Amino acid sequence: MTRVALPSPAFPPRAPEGAGNLRGSESFPDAAHHELANSQLRRNISNATHTIREKRLQVTGELPDWEQLRDSGSAIKTDVMNRLPELLEQFEAAVTARGGVVHWAQDAVEANEIVAGLVRETGSEEVIKVKSMATQEIGLNEHLESEGIRAYETDLAELIVQLGHDTPSHILVPAIHRNRSEIREIFLNEMADVDPHLDDDPASLAAAARRFLRHKFMTTPVAISGTNFGIAETGTLGVVESEGNGRMCLTMPQTLITVMGIEKIIPTYADLEVFLQLLPRSSTGERMNPYTSMWTGVTPEDGPQSFHLVLLDNGRTAALADKIGREALNCIRCSACLNVCPVYERTGGHAYGSTYPGPIGAVLTPQLAGMHGSHDPNSSLPFASSLCGACFDACPVKIDIPSLLVELRHQKVEQAAFGSEAAAMRAASIAMSSSGKFTVAQKAAGLGRLIAGKKGKISALPPPLSGWTDARDIPKPPKQTFRQWWGSAEGQREIADARRQAHE
């Protein structure tokens, strides 16, 4: 019998390089270096995250069944990931049955082209946008700009970022790194017809933005949104927000285009009950979000008369193919993990170089876009965590982010072990594989006593250990290791004394 060589199935494609915003230009430590020096940013972020943190704890503490809700959220999402293809087909059929048009986009490039083509068909050169992570991820605004189409963000914080020629630094509060006097400056410089005497009172700033946006709502025929949830059973999409600007976009224009990551599916309408409790409490610390908008296909003579849904993969199938890493796709983008993360608190979101910052970004970004060798900035993301675990405790769908980070570190090393580090780790493994070798290594550590000298501490070491001694001393290694003491006559005498005391 001849053997037939079957080709091994190709690994699903990752998000492509060069398109979209899933890769920064520098590694996390380098980017963090710049951000850490910005004391204004540190203060803005620390104030904002501490406020949201407190509010979140308060409102989650109110619900006696909060932990069960988290379990339910986690179970629903896990089920979704396990049967995603089937649910997506059900969803597509439901959307189509209700008059929507479904497009499938393998990656950012395809999605951008589909959306630009749809806008072009309407003849409009302007679109208004509902705040959306998916369109940030694919760099849609930039692509539309290159096609001569101007996109206006209508979420206040997103508008601030856009007018400030800046990038978002938080999932939910994209302008978290800005304070109100900075915002006033941005408005004065960038908004046409703004009152030159604008002050930095939040109400005045909001009023200025409202005037600017109202005009856009009334005149722009096309809107682009993302979605928080897509319901497979009914083909319904939903957006939750605080300002109501999204609702304006979803109802006023003639054409609505929604870009949705394929992982945003939930099976049934009833599942919303769980997520509409989990999401607002986790993200803004509110019991309910002020505006929940839902739409299903097209309703004659009410709202947009043309509805397109772009289902975006962009590395999600690749993430799903990884048994352990797929848990990250359960994320509902509440940003609770960012707000409790001590690393995010110090560096802010830009250091992560991706649309998805913070702990979940450190997990999701490398999964969607891959880690191409040691020089890929995304390779540094799994290491941008002290593994303190605060994110796991905060996550409403119980994503075990620390374990996923450890898993990704493993994958990173498997794919491209760092030269000298790998050698050091191997050496340490050998040295500690038996007590005989370990005691020899301990003697070498004892050499530290020489370096420490009379000062009793070590204050300067060569790289990479200089990272430690730039800011911290190392204590002088003690004269005697524990095992030497235990094996010594003195040690045994002390233990015998202690034993006597026990019987006294």
Added chain:
Amino acid sequence: MRIALFATCIGDTMFPNAVKSTALLLTRLGHEVVFPPGQTCCGQMHVNTGYQPDALPLVENYVESFGDESIDAVVVPSGSCVGSVRHQHEVVASRYGTPRLCGQVETLKAKTYELSELLVDVLGVTDVGAYYPHRVTYHPTCHSLRMLRVGEKPLQLLRAVRDIDLVELPEADSCCGFGGTFALKNAETSTAMLADKIRNISGTSAEYCCASDSSCLMHIGGGMTRLQMGTQTVHLAEILASVEDHAGATA
């Protein structure tokens, strides 16, 4: 009880006083403490840095060293190493080890305890008869807090210490910034976290900052000596082993 002491690589080499104190304390409480000499390291650094295959020999060495059935419990004066034994050994064993190793890992996982867990949950004591006339603030390290969920146990033990002036640490549960190789790979972010931790410690005017993880204490202490702060670090075991007549291992 027959309790085996896991000194941990860093405890054995750099912080023998914390390990000695653990041994003396448990002996004084009437238990038989043994030190299996084959032991070395739990492998946490390898796993957390991404080198799981290199952790396998260390996991094997751990089960060999502590596999003796006459051992009732293994005590570790380090929360993060217990976290590694409980949550990481399984991962390494199931990926690279034999089914036999997986079984041994399961057994050992169930009887490996951090010091405060052993004292409060297993031995049922909160007052160990310690005496420590100092102003102390307690930093609950992340792994003890969130991986092991030791909760109030260390504080229960500390509150029972005679003459101690225990002061609350503001923002106690925020990470000190150590995180193993994180302190090297992201040294600047780590330092920024440490700076805030030290500011909070300094605000308490404590003489000692106490924790149950030597590595976090090395990080915090290293920052404090660099700043010539005058506050020292002390391991929980050292306070608990300290008594009026016999000054304990800390004397």
